[in-house]
Amino acid sequence: MAKGLTKKEMQHFKERLLAEKKKVIEEMGGLQQENLKQSIADQAGENSRYSYHLGDTASLAYGREFSMGLAERQQKYMEQIDEALQRVEDGTYGTCLVTGEPIPIERLNEVPVAKYSVKGKEIMEKRKQKGLA
Incomplete structure (x- = not known):
């Protein structure tokens, strides 16, 4: 067992991580549903009833890219x-x-997902700057 953490603390963090995982799964599911609805609407021509101009198209593209970026971070x-x-x-x-x-x-x-102490994080940052990590 990790130095400094008791069994009770380990269990606490395990439960916290599992709860966080459940939350992320739910959020990702919501994003996927939203993207699917938008894609279906586009394919069905639902959004073509409007006369798009360049700003509208750019806005839609930005929304999709934002959702994709969010999904990647999740x-x-x-x-x-x-x-x-x-x-x-x-x-x-x-x-x-x-x-x-x-x-x-x-x-x-x-x-709760930390794998480095502050000192360890600083060491990793220095390695990245030197191109070693």
């Missing part, structure tokens, strides 16, 4: 949740993957 967050849940199962949740030190519980409360 997917990435879902992957982070799954990784955190795996660390709970492995007993490594709450331990920085860079320094091996415990991640402060305050940080885990703020960012």
Whole structure:
């Protein structure tokens, strides 16, 4: 088990991560339904009753791109949740993957998918800047 976290704390974070996962799944389902409705409406010509001008078309395109960007961020967050849940199962949740030190519980409360301590995050940022990560 991760240094610094009790079994009770591990269970708390596991439940929190599972609740967050459920929330993201529901949000992603809503986005998919909205995109599907828009796509069906477009294919059925429902939106063609209006005379589109360039601004309208750009607005529709922006809306779709925004939804796609949001869906991509949700997917990435879902992957982070799954990784955190795996660390709970492995007993490594709450331990920085860079320094091996415990991640402060305050940080885990703020960012339950955190895999780095603040110090570890700074090290990773420096590596990225140097092109090593």
